[in-house]
Amino acid sequence: MLLKSRKESENLLLYRSLFLRMSLCEKDVSHYQRLEKGYAGELLFDQYVSSLTNEFLLLNDVLLDFGNNLFQMDSLAIFQESVLLFEIKNFEGDFYVKGDRWYTLSDKEIKNPLEQLQRSESLLRRFLQEHGCMLPIEPFLVFVNPEFTLYQAPMKTPIIYPTQIQRLLRTLANKPTKTTHLHEKMANKLLTHHLSTSPIIRKPDYSYEILQKGIYCSHCYTFFKEATETRLVCSCGTTESIDDAIVRSVYEFMLLFPDRLVTTNVIYEWCGGVVKSKKTVRRVLSSHFALKGHSRKAHFVLKS
Known part of the structure; x- marks a missing residue:
C-alpha cells in the first residue's frame, strides 16, 4: 500500500524555474541537472516497485530531523519482519572504488553513496527505537541507470546494480508481508514527523526583474x-x-x-x-x- 507518494522537491521546482527563466552559472546548472536526473531515477524505481502485488507499506521521500540531524530517505518499505531502506542513484558512466572513496574514471572524487546510506540507516534505526519499533532495517543502494558501471567495489555491500533489480523484485515478492496495526502505527509515526519543507534550500541569486x-x-x-x-x-x-x-x-x-x-x-x-x-x-x-x-x-x- 502506497502511503506517501513521490513529488518534485521544492529545491528541484525552484531550480527548474530559474533554469528556464534566467541564465544560471555553470555550477548551478550542474546542480539543477543532478536534481532532475535524481528525480527521474526515483520515478524509474517507483515503476519497478509498482509491479509488486504483495502487501507492504510504502513511503517515498521521507524527510526527518532526528537529534538535529536532517536526513532524507528515497523509499521505505515496511514488511512484516523488516523495514527496507532504499537509497536510489541514477548515476551514468564508469566509476571505481578505492578504499572508502568513490571516483569517476577521470579520477574526480564524488560523495560516497554508501556512507550516505549508512548515515540514514543509523538515524532511522535510532528514530524507530525511540518510538518503540525494533524491526531490523535492510538497507539497499540501488543504481537504476543501465549505463552505470562500478569497478573494484567490495563484494559484501548492499549495492543493487541495474542487472540485479529484477532479482531484487523477485526477492521482495516472496517476503512475508502480513502487516498489522503496529506496522501502520510505525508508518504513521514516520509520516507525522516528516518535514514537508526542507529547512535547508540552496538558492542562487535572482530577482523578479531579471526573470523571464x-x-x-x-x-x-x-x-x-x-x-x-x-x-x-x-x-x-x-x-x-x-x-x-x-x-x-x-x-x-x-x-x-x-x-x-x-x-x-x-x-x-x-x-x-x-x-x-x-x-x-x-x-x-x-x-x-x-x-x-x-x-x-x-x-x-x-x-x-
Missing part, C-alpha cells in the same frame, strides 16, 4: 506562445487549461518570492501576456485562493 515572464509547458518546458480563450497550446502538442496554467504559475511565483504579495496585477505580469485578460486572472485567483485585506492591500493567499 510567461508560462512554460509542463511537458517540454518551452514557453507558451499561443492561447485560445480557454486553453494554452504548446508547439509540442501539449494543451493546458487557462485556469490550471494560472494556478500553476501562482504556486511557482509563491515558491520563488514567498515575501511578495500575490495580486491580480502581479500575476498578470508574471504570466507574461500569454493570458490576455486581467479579468481571467482575477477570476482564477478568486476561485482557487483566499482574498485577504482590502483596497490597495488586498492580495491572495492559500486557502486554509
Whole structure:
C-alpha cells in the first residue's frame, strides 16, 4: 500500500524555474541537472516497485530531523519482519572504488553513496527505537541507470546494480508481508514527523526583474506562445487549461518570492501576456485562493 507518494522537491521546482527563466552559472546548472536526473531515477524505481502485488507499506521521500540531524530517505518499505531502506542513484558512466572513496574514471572524487546510506540507516534505526519499533532495517543502494558501471567495489555491500533489480523484485515478492496495526502505527509515526519543507534550500541569486515572464509547458518546458480563450497550446502538442496554467504559475511565483504579495496585477505580469485578460486572472485567483485585506492591500493567499 502506497502511503506517501513521490513529488518534485521544492529545491528541484525552484531550480527548474530559474533554469528556464534566467541564465544560471555553470555550477548551478550542474546542480539543477543532478536534481532532475535524481528525480527521474526515483520515478524509474517507483515503476519497478509498482509491479509488486504483495502487501507492504510504502513511503517515498521521507524527510526527518532526528537529534538535529536532517536526513532524507528515497523509499521505505515496511514488511512484516523488516523495514527496507532504499537509497536510489541514477548515476551514468564508469566509476571505481578505492578504499572508502568513490571516483569517476577521470579520477574526480564524488560523495560516497554508501556512507550516505549508512548515515540514514543509523538515524532511522535510532528514530524507530525511540518510538518503540525494533524491526531490523535492510538497507539497499540501488543504481537504476543501465549505463552505470562500478569497478573494484567490495563484494559484501548492499549495492543493487541495474542487472540485479529484477532479482531484487523477485526477492521482495516472496517476503512475508502480513502487516498489522503496529506496522501502520510505525508508518504513521514516520509520516507525522516528516518535514514537508526542507529547512535547508540552496538558492542562487535572482530577482523578479531579471526573470523571464510567461508560462512554460509542463511537458517540454518551452514557453507558451499561443492561447485560445480557454486553453494554452504548446508547439509540442501539449494543451493546458487557462485556469490550471494560472494556478500553476501562482504556486511557482509563491515558491520563488514567498515575501511578495500575490495580486491580480502581479500575476498578470508574471504570466507574461500569454493570458490576455486581467479579468481571467482575477477570476482564477478568486476561485482557487483566499482574498485577504482590502483596497490597495488586498492580495491572495492559500486557502486554509
